[in-house]
Amino acid sequence: MDMMLKAIVEDIASAIGQEQDRGAVATYIPGLASVDPMQFGMAVVTADGEMVTGGDAAIPFSIQSISKVFALTLALGKVGDQLWERVGREPSGNAFNSIVQLEAEQGVPRNPFINAGAIVVADVNLGGHQPREAIGEMLRFVRYLADDESIAIDEAIARGEEETGFRNIALANYMRAFGNIKHPVELVLGCYFHQCAIAMSCIQLARAGRYLMHDGTHPEHGRVVSPARARRINALMLTCGHYDASGDFAFQVGIPGKSGVGGGILAVVPGRASIAVWSPGLNASGNSKLGTQALQMLAEATGWSVFRANS
């Protein structure tokens, strides 16, 4: 299988390399706008621990919203299912509706993977500490998951977010008006912007996702979350992981995944693989255009899908 997987990944990397239409790189902060759109990386860790890579799999990029998966895992460890009193578990409809729903639903965001929900999660993770400590804890957690102490935060990206994040400031204050943000907004957003600015390579990211493929157990460090919680995080990734294209990703690819505006996607095939892809150009829904395409090719070539009988 691994030789076959290696061939598949190489084929994908080669096919993606031919693509002309790569989507548009996010431009709202300089640190993202300046990324070379021609890059593409892919890393697959299989259930038995083998790592297969293709393209620029070792180049770090800004994981952005992918960090929401790790932040959610941390927050569930801190407050357990009480979290769900402050964040929902439903897809958000479209971007346009999210703020309507925030009003209609009294400051409770629809799920932890939209910005509003992730800001509540950051508020939980802050937990009365200084932002510096909370950010440090998050970074240590990601390093622990990936077994890699070299993972770091890109401070220029974090600063860029802080300088331009007016919508996120708006969302946070809006929820604070409903009492669903407990700490001062600037501290919460400080954590949130730093967590988004974690830089990881596909190799590091695929390694960090292994616990979700193994029912919550890290292959070296043991239990991270319970099997039920791992399944539920996977479920949220499937229903809410790709903004307003989550349904389409489930339909086309059939694998739980979480995308980030830096062009990365973490995808998890329970019992089979933890996958990271990266291509900076985004499609109209804000997900990596070629990353999505690569995952679709991979799913077709390997037969991986949570909706398949003989997978």
Next chain:
Amino acid sequence: MDMMLKAIVEDIASAIGQEQDRGAVATYIPGLASVDPMQFGMAVVTADGEMVTGGDAAIPFSIQSISKVFALTLALGKVGDQLWERVGREPSGNAFNSIVQLEAEQGVPRNPFINAGAIVVADVNLGGHQPREAIGEMLRFVRYLADDESIAIDEAIARGEEETGFRNIALANYMRAFGNIKHPVELVLGCYFHQCAIAMSCIQLARAGRYLMHDGTHPEHGRVVSPARARRINALMLTCGHYDASGDFAFQVGIPGKSGVGGGILAVVPGRASIAVWSPGLNASGNSKLGTQALQMLAEATGWSVFRANS
């Protein structure tokens, strides 16, 4: 396993029998309002074809929105992926938003499992024929899937829907204003209301769902849809099958399913089982209260979940 499954199903039926709070039976038409809320049925067909049942598994009930799964399968057979030009594949956010989105998205409903989307599917299935013929084709298809010629339409329910279905008439006309309904609205709704009024027992329903457990192949009649299409229908059931509680069902149960306001739920574990449960009382989201609970118990007892490593 089958002995174990039998014990599990019996335990569930017994536990459900003790429940006092059964939710509220739908009351908008007499044919639904008069159903005895104390009934509960469950039927599980496993991959090797064994049938395990519990409770009132042989009593027919109105499948209502569960029919949308079969209607979608038929429509995809007729027009293939062109269907997706007229219906989306995204969860709809909440009920409240659906009509906003219909306006914002120019008469294209978000997915085929909300009413607006199912009405477009009915328009496709009508395909220039008389309603009588289209309804007959749908009924024959369901009988074929379930291998049971005794399945019938409850005409009193169909009439009740027609007399009170003002919202559906509104939706259909609204989409017709955008050109996304091609036939006269009353003919399309005639088909739609009749398909919703098909009466099936849990046993019949579980049998009808077998093709979705077997990658699109009916165990006796052979291919119904391609494996890719079966996966995609399962994906849609997971992301959109329970109205605005779809995310929660995926989170709690982790199995593709489609509910109906008659209190039935069809659930599919790819490669493992086709399941039907029925309890007429509904929860606040309009899904069977005890049916949902029974499926959650079943998923926990069997370990069935598309998000689990060792399933």
Next chain:
Amino acid sequence: MDMMLKAIVEDIASAIGQEQDRGAVATYIPGLASVDPMQFGMAVVTADGEMVTGGDAAIPFSIQSISKVFALTLALGKVGDQLWERVGREPSGNAFNSIVQLEAEQGVPRNPFINAGAIVVADVNLGGHQPREAIGEMLRFVRYLADDESIAIDEAIARGEEETGFRNIALANYMRAFGNIKHPVELVLGCYFHQCAIAMSCIQLARAGRYLMHDGTHPEHGRVVSPARARRINALMLTCGHYDASGDFAFQVGIPGKSGVGGGILAVVPGRASIAVWSPGLNASGNSKLGTQALQMLAEATGWSVFRANS
């Protein structure tokens, strides 16, 4: 004054005649689409009963939504302030929101001058009678107000509305689902479409509006509505008479008015004048482009404005 007014109206008609950009004629039914966009008419009846006209003031056009003023007057005569339990008195925000609000506000439309509200008014005016009788009563009322028995309904327009009015059918059924439409939808809409299809010239329309300039008293027939009710109808015209450009019309022109998609506008300066203008081309808000411009010129030249000290 009258010589001066005559000069003003002539100047306006002449200036409007030079305009090249006339907006777009409504095209959703043939009877409106075929109207010559180069036409322009204006008629002003002053408080002392003099009639000053300009351009095509004697050519009948489809009054469309202007009929909502007369229908409201009739309905208030039938059920009095009970009407306001079924229709609101607030501007509707924008077109886009109206159906959201209909849902949020449980089938109660925001005001009687949006389509949904006018359909409720038509339901009131139907009042258990046959559509033929209700339509006859409406026509007789308009003839009475204008003192002109020659006013008639354009049946081709009425039929065109019925064949294409899917949105209105949607709105009516939607409200019926909330119980706010009492008669069968097709009968109510039959009345509504016929009332919209009344054809009147500017001269007839300006005459029909006289009771609103005289605190509810018709100059020849006496009291039509109480002074308080006349003021309130004027208030509704000011706040809600131009769809989602009502605020702008109040801001720019400062006179209560009601526009129709046929290109007509009825405007009332309390104690001063009843004015009708007509130019078939519409602006982006669906109001007569040159009609609005003509009223703005008239208001500036005469100083007429309800917001002015020395008017």
Next chain:
Amino acid sequence: MDMMLKAIVEDIASAIGQEQDRGAVATYIPGLASVDPMQFGMAVVTADGEMVTGGDAAIPFSIQSISKVFALTLALGKVGDQLWERVGREPSGNAFNSIVQLEAEQGVPRNPFINAGAIVVADVNLGGHQPREAIGEMLRFVRYLADDESIAIDEAIARGEEETGFRNIALANYMRAFGNIKHPVELVLGCYFHQCAIAMSCIQLARAGRYLMHDGTHPEHGRVVSPARARRINALMLTCGHYDASGDFAFQVGIPGKSGVGGGILAVVPGRASIAVWSPGLNASGNSKLGTQALQMLAEATGWSVFRANS
């Protein structure tokens, strides 16, 4: 007339004094929550400059949103009609929709009398200066209009707003994300919160509104704004001055007015009177309950209405 007006005002003050149901005082900041709800004041300045008062007409209260009228006047003086590129002139539908519309309309608020619009106006009035200077200018302008140097800002109220104004911070940041707020949000809101915290008595407020009754001319200092601009500010007060009850106020009272959450209302009868009423208890729409009632009684007793022929 003045003796009659004096009798009318006394009757109203006396009748209002009997009212038991006074609405609910705003409680979101201590400075408002602690106001005695039993207070009621009224002041009417007629066109010839006479002042008639009733009740607690000399007690200062927090003018809150009434300040938006004066701020708008200032901003129009600074940038003229360019202001309308950044703020609309339409009623906002209901509160619920305002943030939807802000998104749908790309950060351009519907009118200058909703919070979002007034924050843009504050941004214009800040105009590159320090908040201290802008606040000073606003205060000097209000003193100038009222001819009263004793008018001051209630700093405790201003601080209270700053500490709890999360929704306004959200709105401001949201608009900044669209580029429609130019200065740092905290500076703009500093000005906005201070302008809302101006304390005035009914007497002072009625005096400050005189220029709007006289087509833009202050009786002592001369021209404040052009006649056209005065009419337009009056028009905006009528269509947008009472939040989502503006239509109802126009319908019931028929006079341009602007309310504030402190329980005050400024009302203007062009050519007749500038009126201020104050009663701290609010109705469900956030407008002074008894203040609205007093204005309705005054309008009925005097016949004042912009929609009346013989006014």
